[in-house]
Amino acid sequence: MTMKKIEPGDPMTQSADVKAENIEQLKALFPELVTEGPQGTAINVDVLKALVGDATVTDAEEKYGLNWHGKRLARQIALTPSTGTLRPCREESVDWDTTRNLMIEGDNLEVLKLLQKSYAGKVKMIYIDPPYNTGKDFVYPDDFRDNIRNYLELTGQTDGEGRRVTSNTEASGRFHTDWLNMMYPRLRLARNLLRDDGVIFISLDDTEVANARSVCDDIFGAENFVANIVWQKKYAVSNDDPGIGVMHDHIIAYRKSETFKRGLLPRTKEQNDRYSNPDNDPRGEWASDNYVSNKSKDERPTLWYSIKHPRTGEEVWPEEHAVWRYTKDKHDQLEREGRLYWGPDHSYRKPRLKRYLNEVQQGIVPPTWWKFEDSGHNDEGQKETAKLIGKKVFSTPKPIRLLERLLEVGAPDGGIVVDFFAGSGAFGHAAISRNSKISADSLKYVLVQLPEPIDGSSSDQKVPAAFCDSINRPHNISEITKERLRRAGKKIKEKNPLFAGDTGFRVFKLDTSNIRPWQPDRDDLEKTLFNHQEHLVEGRSEQDILFELLLKLGLDLTVPMEQRAFAGKTVHSIGLGALMVCLAEQIKRADVEPLAQGILDWWRELAPAVPVQFVFRDSGFADDVAKTNLAAILEQNIPSDQLAGIRSL
Structure with missing residues (x-):
């Protein structure tokens, strides 16, 4: 085994390739199904027909199910890897060194892609309250050729022309289509994150509940539909309502598989x-x-x-x-x-x-009709938010009682819970509130929120803009999310002084990769080669690179980290020795032996339960001799079954 340099195009330079993984799974089950075609790997449809026997394999347009313009593209988008990364933001976090909670700022489509390796099959429950289809624009990029660039332009982080969002006005003739195109790839990726006994809850109004059921039948399977919970969100009808007053929302639930077991609600x-x-x-x-x-x-x-x-x-x-x-x-x-x-x-x-x-069964079977007396209502949600961050910051934040009830049903024994339309951060608030009531840290949340710019001139956004000014933060929704989590954690500890649980969170922000993509200049190849001697983006910190490695290697973003210095070079141990990284900018031949010996001693002390992987900065080696010698010393002293690889960036 020699030190392998990570080149552009290496799997470590992008998120999980879901399409490639699907093909590998098919190949493992039915090797004869996968063949090599003129354009690379292909699925032989004739073989598929033979394998399924009497079952029909069809590509006909007229078949049962929900179809709309853009569904095929939406499916492809879910399978396209992300080339971005998540950069740590310690200064905006709370209890960085000890917390297991995450607040991620970014476009949730890209973030879900980036989480595929680290969190696939690990999430117990997902709750989302996506934008309701009101005929207004969705603030999500719709140019998926370069979604990271689109996202940075949209959120004002780079200059660009025409910050495009998904247009969804009734005049466009795409009233339902655009909402479905926005939701489909996100739900497809969300399913991959769920454990086999996991469940997803989706808040909806009457406009899209039928379509959402059809989409979820497609993604999760109709047999995995759990319930359509009808939540009474109001306690009275508005006197000026011109039609029949709507007093409810829907919360549809789908499980990952039949191994899901719902929790019971507390006895009254x-x-x-x-x-x-x-x-x-x-x-x-x-x-x-x-x-x-x-x-x-x-x-x-x-x-x-x-x-x-x-x-x-x-x-x-x-x-x-x-x-x-x-x-x-x-x-x-x-x-x-x-x-x-x-x-x-x-x-x-x-x-x-x-x-x-x-x-007697220590709980009651959850019904599908949830009254406001038991689960709260919109007005209660607004008042809770107002106490923390100001009046009417959000029009319809969900009440904590409703979200805690969903957690009792969907994650009764704890686990990782996710909300990728985090809004005001109510779901994270509910998770730590529930932990405080059961005196445990059984729930660990991951929230994702787009830093949607706040228009201070808008009549319904004056309060959020003023709020961001009051905390000296940029005018965007994710700043409100983070501040609510800070204040909610503080309030919960004040109310429960004996609770010593986790009320912190680590902040990460979506950005372009720390590893430079291969962008050749055909007119000046020599210049291109010279510019790519250093693969790492200038100005990025060691922490930036470390966390990108976690994502690419499939490690948890809250995994334990330590660092020590050997021969004057900082070495990081991640995951109790599963990954050891040295990003020193200068490793001379004389440094190799003491550096290698220090690493080996530490590795033996850690005695990791899994094979160790080493990563070094390629440009940090003085020459190929230093690089080769270091790799050789590590290989000679670590048994092959305990060494996963030696790589350089």
Whole structure:
């Protein structure tokens, strides 16, 4: 094994190639299906037809399902890798060194692509509240040839002409089409992030719920539809409503697979108040349950028998057209266990069954109708936001009670939860609020929000613009998201002083890759070669490069990191020794042996559970001899089954 230089086009210079991975999975299952065609790897449709037998393989346009102009392109967009990266922003974060939460600023389509390697199959629950289709523009780039450049122009980070957004006015004739084109690739990528037992919840109004169901049937499979929760978002109809007052939103839920198990909602005080212990039963609080069934003795003859009354000694039978709920053998067992209740002083004519609270399911099955009394409403969401960051910063922020309820159903045992239309940050707020109530850090959130510019002259955006001025931050929505998370974390700790859980978050921002793309100048090849001697973008920090390596190698963005110096060179250990990186700008021949020895000693001390991978700055080596010698020392001292690779950037 020698030190391999990462060239332009290397998989480490882009996000996960979902299309290539799909082909590899097909090839692993059916090698004969994948062949080499005139334009590279191809799928042999004739072989596919033979493999599926009587099942029909079709490319016909007239088939059941939702079709719209742009669906094929939307599918391709989801499969196109991103060439961007996420740059760490420590100064805007809270508890950077210890937190496991993430707040990512960027276009969520590109961010979802970048998260594919690190978070595929790891997310327990996704909740999104995407832009409702009101006929107005969506503030998302629609030129996917260079989406990173588009994003930087849109958010005012670079100069450009015509900052294009997805036009969605009714006059364009694409009222539903553009919304679907915006949503489809994001949902396709979101599915990849979910664990097998994961679930996604999507908030919608009546405009797109039918289309969203069809799209999700396509992406997740109709068999994985869980529920359409109807949430009562208002407690009264507006008097000036010209039509029939809308008082609800939809929250559709789809699971990744049948292994998803929904959580239960907490029992109410009224339900628990039914239980008491008037007779000091050592088994605890109980409530009496009916002992008679409305089945007839003709239907269930084994349930028709007499019971001796414990006080009068007379034979007691069910009603004329009824039976007991239990067989005679079961009844005898219940009687021996003292589980029959005949009322105070045995005054009842028929028995009732003692049902103990500790035997009852400790929660209730979630219904599909969620009343505002249980889940909050729009006005409550606005008031919660107003207390933290000002009145009417967002028109319809979701109440924390609603989001906590969804977390109870979708992630009852914790895990990573994601919202890639983060808005005001209410979902992150709800996650840490729920953690504080159960005194655990079981939920870890990942939020994504586009830094959508705020128009200070707009009548409905004067408050957000003023708010950004008050905290001395740029005028964009993601700044409000971050500030709400800061204030929510502080408030939760003030309210729960004994809670020592994680209320911090790491901030990352979408940007162009730290690794320069190959852009040859055909008129001056010598100049091109000279310019590409250094692959790393000028002005980027070691932290920038380290976190891009995490994304490209599929490591968590909150994985533990340490650093030590050997021979005057800083070495980073990531993931307890899974990755070791040295980006020193000058490694001379004399530095090689002490540097290698220090790295080896540290590696042995860490004893990583997985093979280690080393990465060095290619231009940092004084010459090829220094580079070769360092690689040779590492190879000679690390068993081949414990060495994943040695690379240079």
